[in-house]
Amino acid sequence: DTAVSQTPKYLVTQMGNDKSIKCEQNLGHDTMYWYKQDSKKFLKIMFSYNNKELIINETVPNRFSPKSPDKAHLNLHINSLELGDSAVYFCASSQASGRGDEQFFGPGTRLTVL
Amino acid sequence: GENVEQHPSTLSVQEGDSAVIKCTYSDSASNYFPWYKQELGKRPQLIIDIRSNVGEKKDQRIAVTLNKTAKHFSLHITETQPEDSAVYFCAASMYRDDKIIFGKGTRLHILP
Numbered sequence: 001d002t003a004v005s006q007t008p009k010y011l012v013t014q015m016g017n018d019k020s021i022k023c024e025q026n027l028g029h030d031t032m033y034w035y036k037q038d039s040k041k042f043l044k045i046m047f048s049y050n051n052k053e054l055i056i057n058e059t060v061p062n063r064f065s066p067k068s069p070d071k072a073h074l075n076l077h078i079n080s081l082e083l084g085d086s087a088v089y090f091c092a093s094s095q096a097s098g099r100g101d102e103q104f105f106g107p108g109t110r111l112t113v114l
Numbered sequence: 115g116e117n118v119e120q121h122p123s124t125l126s127v128q129e130g131d132s133a134v135i136k137c138t139y140s141d142s143a144s145n146y147f148p149w150y151k152q153e154l155g156k157r158p159q160l161i162i163d164i165r166s167n168v169g170e171k172k173d174q175r176i177a178v179t180l181n182k183t184a185k186h187f188s189l190h191i192t193e194t195q196p197e198d199s200a201v202y203f204c205a206a207s208m209y210r211d212d213k214i215i216f217g218k219g220t221r222l223h224i225l226p
Contacts, residue, residue, distance in 0.1 A: 042218050043203060048213065105158050
């Protein structure tokens with residue numbers, strides 16, 4: 001009965017590789033997000049989708065590409081991984097856009113780029 | 115864009131004492147202010163939130179106050195317990211875009 005799930009939990013890879021992180025929510029929420037949390041614990045929003053439509057796209061390298069096949073899924077693909085991409089990536093979801101609702105976070109994916 | 119400042123970055127309090135974390139925001143259009151708690155190795159979880167039409171909200175040992183004029187809001191934890199040890203994030207957002215801007219977090223240590 002996990003609300004927001006992510007796979008994989010850990011991801012260790014070499015510089016230059018391409019990798020994907022998957023996120024699924026079973027809460028029936030309309031909006032999903034990707035956050036990056038660096039080693040100093042700073043949480044920064046990267047992307048937001050509402051009903052499969054991109055609504056927030058922060059200043060993120062275009063090596064990062066989100067994809068939302070349906071409103072319950074939001075995946076993150078990263079091309080040409082760099083050392084600075086090492087972080088914990090959190091997916092989150094909320095009920096509806098425009099109401100200031102609680103965001104439910106996934107367990108996070110710890111990405112280590114060697 | 116919105117900018118949220120949070121202080122202190124680290125806070126140590128004796129078990130049973132109170133803890134206060136303060137945040138300021140820059141955009142007067144922000145109208146939703148959640149607080150998230152993140153335990154070590156876990157996901158952030160909402161502990162309390164306040165909307166701009168309210169000045170104070172309380173839930174058992176935690177309370178949040180909001181001063182819209184000064185653009186600051188605070189989290190108060192009373193009778194602190196060991197399980198309160200965590201990183202706490204304040205945040206601000208506007209209803210219209212659901213984009214939450216987080217503060218940089220406060221690491222709270224409860225001392226025995």
